[in-house]
Amino acid sequence: MARRVMKLTGAAVLAACAALYAAAPASAETIRVFVDQARVVKLARPADTIIVGNPQIADAAVQDASTVVLTGKGFGVTNLVILDRDGAAIVDEQVVVSRASANAVNVYRRSSLEALSCSPYCEAQLRSGE
Incomplete structure (x- = not known):
């Protein structure tokens, strides 16, 4: 009987982890951009709010509801957060700007x-x- 409880507990943990993974925002990969160059960021769903941690390092311009153009302005590391209308994160990633x-x-x-x-x-x- 102890084994059955362990199996149910294991299945419940797996289900909870799968639910958390499905609800998580876009992958936490690093976006790399060169100084004075642009990079297109396509979004899975329409954006409502765009936040750049340090606008002296990178700038984000809205092309349309699901396309953002990220431009490297200065060397360094910052972050990019894009939220949908409900405030859920679409993108929450680190941005590294380096020389070209x-x-x-x-x-x-x-x-x-x-x-x-x-x-x-x-x-x-x-x-x-x-």
């Missing part, structure tokens, strides 16, 4: 930063908004 090329060099002079693109000669990179 291995041929890029950053030169720091005290508090100023100059980004150079070196292919084949080093030239200052143009940044959006400058």
Whole structure:
């Protein structure tokens, strides 16, 4: 009889885990974006609210109810949260913004930063908004 109780308990735990997994928001994968480049994020259902943790690192623009365009603005890590009309999370993921090329060099002079693109000669990179 103890074995039967264990089997029922195990089945109940599996059912509860399956229910939690089905109710969970989109996978917790990292979204990778390059500085000054955009990435399209398709949503499983229409979005109502979009939140970017640090808008100096990434920006999100609504294309339509189920398409968001994510643009890398500065190097770093932030997060993206997209909620539906009921407040349930559609996306809750980390966003990593990095440089687009291995041929890029950053030169720091005290508090100023100059980004150079070196292919084949080093030239200052143009940044959006400058």
